[in-house]
Amino acid sequence: MIPGDGIGIEVTEATEPLLIELAAAHDVEIETTWFDWGSERYLEEGALMPDDGLETLKEFDAILLGAVGHPDVPDHVTLRNLRLPITKGFNQHICKRPSYLFDGVESPLRGYEGGDIDLVVYRQNTEGEYADVGGREHQGFGNEVAVQSAVYTREGTEAIVRAAFEAATERSGKLTNITKSNAQAYGMVFWDEIVEEVSEEYPDITVERLLVDAGSMDFVRRPNEFDVVVASNLFGDILTDIGGIISGSLGMAPSTNINPSGEFPSMFEPVHGSAFDIMGEGIANPVGMLLSMSLMFEHLEEDDLAETLWDGVGAQLADSDAPRTPDIGGSATTLDVVGDLEERLLE
Amino acid sequence: MIPGDGIGIEVTEATEPLLIELAAAHDVEIETTWFDWGSERYLEEGALMPDDGLETLKEFDAILLGAVGHPDVPDHVTLRNLRLPITKGFNQHICKRPSYLFDGVESPLRGYEGGDIDLVVYRQNTEGEYADVGGREHQGFGNEVAVQSAVYTREGTEAIVRAAFEAATERSGKLTNITKSNAQAYGMVFWDEIVEEVSEEYPDITVERLLVDAGSMDFVRRPNEFDVVVASNLFGDILTDIGGIISGSLGMAPSTNINPSGEFPSMFEPVHGSAFDIMGEGIANPVGMLLSMSLMFEHLEEDDLAETLWDGVGAQLADSDAPRTPDIGGSATTLDVVGDLEERLLE
Ligand SMILES: CC(C)[C@H](C(=O)O)[C@@H](O)C(=O)O
Ligand SMILES: CC(C)[C@H](C(=O)O)[C@@H](O)C(=O)O
Numbered sequence: 001m002i003p004g005d006g007i008g009i010e011v012t013e014a015t016e017p018l019l020i021e022l023a024a025a026h027d028v029e030i031e032t033t034w035f036d037w038g039s040e041r042y043l044e045e046g047a048l049m050p051d052d053g054l055e056t057l058k059e060f061d062a063i064l065l066g067a068v069g070h071p072d073v074p075d076h077v078t079l080r081n082l083r084l085p086i087t088k089g090f091n092q093h094i095c096k097r098p099s100y101l102f103d104g105v106e107s108p109l110r111g112y113e114g115g116d117i118d119l120v121v122y123r124q125n126t127e128g129e130y131a132d133v134g135g136r137e138h139q140g141f142g143n144e145v146a147v148q149s150a151v152y153t154r155e156g157t158e159a160i161v162r163a164a165f166e167a168a169t170e171r172s173g174k175l176t177n178i179t180k181s182n183a184q185a186y187g188m189v190f191w192d193e194i195v196e197e198v199s200e201e202y203p204d205i206t207v208e209r210l211l212v213d214a215g216s217m218d219f220v221r222r223p224n225e226f227d228v229v230v231a232s233n234l235f236g237d238i239l240t241d242i243g244g245i246i247s248g249s250l251g252m253a254p255s256t257n258i259n260p261s262g263e264f265p266s267m268f269e270p271v272h273g274s275a276f277d278i279m280g281e282g283i284a285n286p287v288g289m290l291l292s293m294s295l296m297f298e299h300l301e302e303d304d305l306a307e308t309l310w311d312g313v314g315a316q317l318a319d320s321d322a323p324r325t326p327d328i329g330g331s332a333t334t335l336d337v338v339g340d341l342e343e344r345l346l347e
Numbered sequence: 348m349i350p351g352d353g354i355g356i357e358v359t360e361a362t363e364p365l366l367i368e369l370a371a372a373h374d375v376e377i378e379t380t381w382f383d384w385g386s387e388r389y390l391e392e393g394a395l396m397p398d399d400g401l402e403t404l405k406e407f408d409a410i411l412l413g414a415v416g417h418p419d420v421p422d423h424v425t426l427r428n429l430r431l432p433i434t435k436g437f438n439q440h441i442c443k444r445p446s447y448l449f450d451g452v453e454s455p456l457r458g459y460e461g462g463d464i465d466l467v468v469y470r471q472n473t474e475g476e477y478a479d480v481g482g483r484e485h486q487g488f489g490n491e492v493a494v495q496s497a498v499y500t501r502e503g504t505e506a507i508v509r510a511a512f513e514a515a516t517e518r519s520g521k522l523t524n525i526t527k528s529n530a531q532a533y534g535m536v537f538w539d540e541i542v543e544e545v546s547e548e549y550p551d552i553t554v555e556r557l558l559v560d561a562g563s564m565d566f567v568r569r570p571n572e573f574d575v576v577v578a579s580n581l582f583g584d585i586l587t588d589i590g591g592i593i594s595g596s597l598g599m600a601p602s603t604n605i606n607p608s609g610e611f612p613s614m615f616e617p618v619h620g621s622a623f624d625i626m627g628e629g630i631a632n633p634v635g636m637l638l639s640m641s642l643m644f645e646h647l648e649e650d651d652l653a654e655t656l657w658d659g660v661g662a663q664l665a666d667s668d669a670p671r672t673p674d675i676g677g678s679a680t681t682l683d684v685v686g687d688l689e690e691r692l693l694e
Binding site: 074075076078079080106107108109110111129130132133134135136142143144145146147148149150151152153154155180181182183184185186187188189190191211212213214216217220221233234237238240241242244245246250 | 416421422423425426427453454455456457458476477479480481482483489490491492493494495496497498499500501502527528529530531532533534535536537538558559560561563564567568580581584585587588589591592593597
């Protein structure tokens with residue numbers, strides 16, 4: 001358990017007891033270890049996590065992360081100090097993020113109702129536009145230039161593309177590949193070629209190609225037509241935030257960082273950030289974390305637990321009398337929501 | 348006039364007579380020259396435009412482009428062969444794209460009505476993520492790597508940032524800077540520094556910073572709160588497609604490619620592409636082109652004409668009896684819409 005910063009801490013602390021009890025009720029014993037890594041630690045000791053952080057984490061079956069980000073720490077410092085070392089260090093190439101519009105939740109999109117939006121984005125998670133490669137230089141005549149390089153490897157790209165094809169096989173057989181190959185003739189054309197290659201192993205999957213501008217627009221225009229989507233690190237980042245809002249609130253969006261070989265632990269976290277604007281008010285939506293826990297169970301092959309938790313959250317959201325947090329139109333606290341869910345699932 | 352491909356040709360041919368007549372009615376004489384550059388030319392002669400294309404265009408006051416793109420020509424060929432040579436060759440650093448929800452037009456966003464959405468994106472137009480810089484290599488052990496580099500210069504960045512601050516001064520005094528500085532510590536941090544520097548010359552402008560994932564989401568969640576937005580080439584591309592759809596249809600979104608020094612002609616075009624799926628049906632929405640023409644008049648300091656055309660389109664859209672194309676819920680043709688507007692403006 002790495003609660004991290006801001007509301008990351010709030011949702012982690014609020015949901016962990018339920019996680020353990022629910023597992024116990026299914027005869028699964030969960031043992032948690034807490035690490036107070038994050039921006040406060042950085043501000044005191046100069047690093048978000050200790051030097052041997054990865055060594056320590058390596059021993060665990062799974063990692064739950066709350067959120068990292070702090071107004072006094074530059075974002076790229078936060079990222080380079082904690083999230084990237086873990087996702088890259090553990091080859092967590094695969095970021096799977098479902099967007100699901102639950103019954104009883106209002107989408108900001110006209111005419112969309114529960115169940116209409118049911119898509120999953122497979123986002124490359126270890127390289128691409130997030131590569132820490134680049135530089136800048138003062139040139140003559142007062143000019144200056146900065147270069148930011150995206151790096152795509154066959155290994156990293158194949159891993160996510162293959163995961164997406166596998167998912168498409170289990171779901172509706174349709175895969176949408178979102179790139180920007182008209183403007184990025186090196187990285188994105190390489191990506192498209194790998195999609196093309198891998199598609200030959202999956203002759204039954206229909207592949208649709210979209211450019212990221214059109215893809216972002218179509219997440220608003222016709223989200224119901226998407227099923228499995230595969231995209232680069234940056235495009236996946238953008239698309240999943242849009243996916244979060246069209247299915248109600250970013251506070252409900254879950255995320256996974258999966259090491260496909262199973263050699264290292266995978267990491268699960270809500271998509272929402274540390275949200276310092278609402279920190280301390282106790283009103284953070286716990287649903288993003290709860291659904292992330294469900295995806296963790298799925299990854300650990302505890303399918304029963306995964307389903308129970310997911311369906312429990314769904315039933316709670318569908319019940320207009322159940323407590324809900326302000327971001328989805330209620331006035332309940334984080335603990336109200338978790339308490340009510342606990343009653344539904346355990347009593 | 349470069350009608351280009353697909354519906355680009357349809358909207359250009361349909362609207363040009365109105366452009367000329369309207370100008371004449373305001374004692375402005377417009378002389379047009381037509382160039383049949385585009386993908387058909389590429390398929391026959393191997394290039395979308397002739398070698399001396401830029402030399403030829405240089406003599407004109409303004410360029411109107413329909414759209415380029417063809418199913419048989421790879422997108423990056425199209426781009427490198429026509430649009431990029433013009434925008435880069437003529438230092439058209441500034442892409443200004445308003446998103447305006449007209450009265451009488453339905454947004455796919457719940458609860459948004461005419462006038463609620465009134466923002467303008469200033470998109471860097473000559474460099475950044477669209478730089479044609481990169482490469483790929485086969486490495487040992489069957490691995491392969493592709494690099495795609497974004498290039499930001501002080502000149503190109505300052506030009507767009509300054510234009511955005513100028514616009515903010517003329518509008519509400521608020522500017523939103525959308526980057527991804529937490530993940531891109533070279534290019535985007537450089538960009539942020541230039542925004543910071545230029546902001547010192549505009550002490551009255553309030554600058555808000557957003558990351559592109561949150562920004563894309565907020566274009567859906569709270570588009571009414573944006574006024575002037577500044578973003579890189581790629582982020583501007585994504586944001587303006589979202590801006591197009593939330594204000595009704597991409598078919599209505601206008602665009603400009605402005606050379607700030609005035610040394611070279613600027614170029615005006617609708618945001619929609621060549622749309623081969625509806626080509627030949629005569630149902631392309633001419634509004635994107637008409638509003639682009641209005642922005643051209645503004646650029647040429649024919650403010651009266653600019654306003655007359657913009658307001659004419661607005662009045663037509665607000666009139667529920669007026670013809671409209673299928674993309675915004677009507678069943679009229681391109682020519683019906685232009686004909687009706689002609690009556691409104693000239694009779
Ligand atoms: C916190 C940030 C670095 C992160 C990202 O850009 O990947 C976030 O936006 C996300 O989507 O998980
Ligand atoms: C056609 C394409 C290259 C272009 C772009 O990406 O800039 C288009 O999407 C646009 O927004 O004008």
